[in-house]
Amino acid sequence: MAAFGTQFTTEMVISRFGDGQWSNLEVVPVQPFSMHPATHVLHYASECFEGLKAYRTAAGGIHLFRPDRHVARMLNSAAQLLLPAPDEAALKRSLQMAVSAVADEIPAYPGALYLRPTLLGTEEDIGAAARPTSKALYYVLTSPVGDYFSGGLQPLRVKVDDQAQRSTPNFGAVKTGGNYAAAMRQVVQAKQEFGADQVLFAPGGVVQETGAANFVLIDGNELLTKPLDGSILPGVTRDSILQLARDAGLTICERDFSVEELLERAPGAEAALTGTAAVLTPVGELVYQGSTIKVGDGQMGPWSERLREQLCAIQSGAAEDPHGWRVPLET
Incomplete structure (x- = not known):
């Protein structure tokens, strides 16, 4: 299968807003858009998006994973950007139509x-x-994807940056391309200088998240992560992992913590990134001011492995869905 995000289906869903109202949702062939050079998004970055998955089970059924949370987040992003948006019902319907x-x-x-x-x-x-x-303009593009880690799941090497900011304060909860663009230079530099896979942003010495995923630290029976204060994205995978960890008896601690605390606890702990594409990916090494700090034994820890397997089993349909996260495709 082609690299993640580079293969597309034959059809998509589209709707346009003008004169104060949205047009009916339509299924149309996937094809290029034509835009005037003065189009607002090209100059003022008036854009937001979501990323979620639909799965085919071994029995042949199809379901979406937590579409309600993605719809809610898109509506929040649109509100922050002052973008007109279809209502909640229309957004949910568009996802069903697209699948x-x-x-x-x-x-x-x-x-x-x-x-x-x-x-x-x-x-x-x-x-x-x-x-x-x-x-x-609102549209839903779909892409058949394989296993994100086709070569096997490998622990990541992550640079800790206590100077740069991923996003402007209080705008990190908005899923907009500008936030990813702002982080890209730091990520590319970290790869070139330290062979890092990602950058963990910690402006002012307070740990936040990486350029494209939330961050969690598991130490003993405690899972520590940055609270949802507007500076980080309210990840749907993050929320799912926290719930599964809570179910398993871990103590969930959502609070600010410093780079100093992170580096002190890392050698005896587990660290991971959470996101739609990578689910839960272990962090094996942290790089801070040119020095490398191994996280645990440098491999995926037992809690990370357990939580990842549990979430994947729910997503695939192989396990029970106690929280009602799977939404069947409507027929």
């Missing part, structure tokens, strides 16, 4: 169908820097 339209293209587990709902400001006005767009 149903390409059901035959969904690969078997561990493959999945990755959904990318996207919202763009489309007003043609380069003078609209200080006001929101009056036109918008």
